[in-house]
Amino acid sequence: MSGIKRFIVVLLFEGVDLLDVTGPAEVFSLFQRETGDATGYHVALAAETLDPVTTAAGVRVLPDMTFEEAATRSIDTLMVPGSVEVDDQSRVHAVTDPTVVHWVKELASRSKRVASVCVGAHLLAAAGLLDGKRATTHWSTAQQLAADHPAIEVDADPIFIRDQDVWTGAGITACLDLSLALVAEDFGETTALRVARQLVMYLKRPSGQSQFSVPTEPAPTTRRMDDLRHYITQNIAGHLTAADLAEHAHISERQLVRIFKTELGMTPAVYVEAARVEVARQLLESTDDTLERVASACGFNTIDTLIRAFRRKLNTTPTEYRARFRHSV
Incomplete structure (x- = not known):
């Protein structure tokens, strides 16, 4: 501390x-x-x-x-x-x-x-x-x-x-x-x-939030989901398709989709995009990295992909988000 x-x-x-x-x-x-x-x-x-x-x-x-x-x-x-x-x-x-x-x-x-x-x-x-x-x-x-x-x-x-x-x-x-x-x-x-x-509560509630909330996922209900979330976080810049995640968890893609929907209420693809947007959000707040570098670090192939994800999840653009939330140093 x-x-x-x-x-x-x-x-x-x-x-x-x-x-x-x-x-x-x-x-x-x-x-x-x-x-x-x-x-x-x-x-x-x-x-x-x-x-x-x-x-x-x-x-x-x-x-x-x-x-x-x-x-x-x-x-x-x-x-x-x-x-x-x-x-x-x-x-x-x-x-x-x-x-x-x-x-x-x-x-x-x-x-x-x-x-x-x-x-x-x-x-x-x-x-x-x-x-x-x-x-x-x-x-x-x-x-x-x-x-x-x-x-x-x-x-x-x-x-x-x-x-x-x-x-x-x-x-x-x-x-x-x-x-x-x-x-x-x-x-x-x-x-x-x-x-x-x-406090036995979410750091971020699973609904009723906007780009101004501090995003964190709901606590997992199984060890397997906990492992998958950790794997996604540790490999955020890599390939995280449903096939990749299913192979890591040693289950079928069908089982993977069912687990995500049951425990997190979303598909693996939606979760991965949300996790990547969260990492991008933190980088935009705390660094001066270019959008290209931020996109790469978060697993988005292009800046356009990053921008589209921000519009879907936060109803704003990375540039607009940084202008408002960049931490002073």
Whole structure:
């Protein structure tokens, strides 16, 4: 591990959704337990005062510091949870308290990255942090977000979206997916996968995702599938036809197709292409390699094949993806 302590501030306010607060804290805590790196993260809960905060679940939570104290610190990640209210027609509305919005804006200016959980996206929007960006939120308030803030490109489908240094998450339990993605960005996807396994969840859910999610396949249900996935990963630039995979697994092609459909819900060809796109995505984010080199390293015969795969899987091009997601060095 790097030994770098990353300071994470999670906002607290009356009526906040409890899991929005405790979910991310649990992920970052599990990271430290799983890796033995006690200096990986320092999570602090911040509120307007040090008085207990009553969450939407009725559970009272004690802040670690005030908003004013947090504003004196350099923050690595600001986590902004959300809160909702229900009107007389049983319609759900996100709550945007002006005081909280003020502190979101203030603390965001001292943060390297900002992430909202569920309807916390409405607080980011009210603070002007999502203008000109693509964002997601809980499906029940997505229309409200789009109507209240036309400068935001709202997409209710993804589990989470990253646009530069601003992240937004969807439903309440998506706080776990989002937090795992932050761990993956900080310490790599292998480490994040270890944490995901402790949570007994996917690092990437098998549906409802977009190009902004951190892709990882569903956990295999048999040792044979685990071996096939490992073989594909280790030979991503080579020949990975159904015949090649069947020969490696010492089974017929018909059996191979049946195993993939039963355990992963897709054909071997679809899985291999997804795995190659994932490797290409990582290279585009972390290197300056040419598209030709990226295509070759991922097993795509030509740049055109790479581009077509990106359009199918991510609805974008490799060049567009790199322009938005290339990590700064």
